[in-house]
Amino acid sequence: MKPLRHPCILATGAALGLAFSLPAAAGDSPAALTPTASPGTQALEIQLPKPLFVGTPKNIKSTNLEKPLPGKRPLYQVPAGTTLLSAGRKVSSSDQAPIIGSLELLTDKDKEGGDGSIVELSPGKQYVQIDLGKPAQLAAIVVWHYHQDARVYRDVVVQVAEDADFISGVVTVFNNDDDNSSGLGAGKDKEFIETYEGKLIDGKGAKGRYVRLYSNGNTSNDANHYIEAEVYGKALE
Ligand SMILES: [Ca+2]
Numbered sequence: 001m002k003p004l005r006h007p008c009i010l011a012t013g014a015a016l017g018l019a020f021s022l023p024a025a026a027g028d029s030p031a032a033l034t035p036t037a038s039p040g041t042q043a044l045e046i047q048l049p050k051p052l053f054v055g056t057p058k059n060i061k062s063t064n065l066e067k068p069l070p071g072k073r074p075l076y077q078v079p080a081g082t083t084l085l086s087a088g089r090k091v092s093s094s095d096q097a098p099i100i101g102s103l104e105l106l107t108d109k110d111k112e113g114g115d116g117s118i119v120e121l122s123p124g125k126q127y128v129q130i131d132l133g134k135p136a137q138l139a140a141i142v143v144w145h146y147h148q149d150a151r152v153y154r155d156v157v158v159q160v161a162e163d164a165d166f167i168s169g170v171v172t173v174f175n176n177d178d179d180n181s182s183g184l185g186a187g188k189d190k191e192f193i194e195t196y197e198g199k200l201i202d203g204k205g206a207k208g209r210y211v212r213l214y215s216n217g218n219t220s221n222d223a224n225h226y227i228e229a230e231v232y233g234k235a236l237e
């Protein structure tokens, strides 16, 4: 009898759970994942898309990979009064003519993983930039590059600045380019596997009007993708 060549085509949570996190299974205890809120804070509410992983995980090569969480991301505490600042805001990019999709997809609140929800930028180091319209103090940035399969986007760097050219008041809040191949400085953050939960990045209270997110290809191909980028914080004006 011939062995099955693709025993995981009908992948189950058990089959996938070895390599990366999946949506909470019945029996998960949200209470156990919820840190105690302190006065003046609130849990960040993030609208999540439908999970899409349907295949087996790819062989991901990374020497700097964060260990995937065993379940859903714990609730994240942010300063009270924090709101979503980026919805509908203008997006620019180092690639003003994306290969697929348009830059508006970054802030249209659609985070579903299907092809129609994804903008594809040219290969190599590229950035997208969100204009919040006015200065703000940032609590968190959540980015969905892609979640049709498990992969890692390279050299993810997130910066905040006062001006659109990133000359004044530039603060780097995330950088996992550990070998400085993108030339923005070597970062100490870890690479991460993309999931439907997106990647939550601490805004560290950085102040600015513009948020820029860099990447440089991914472990499946050399293109750069975005589904949505959300910026949470408080307007300063
Ligand atoms: Ca979107």
Ligand SMILES: [Ca+2]
Residues within 6 Å of the ligand: 154, 155, 176, 177, 178, 179, 180, 181, 182
């Ligand atoms: Ca690098």
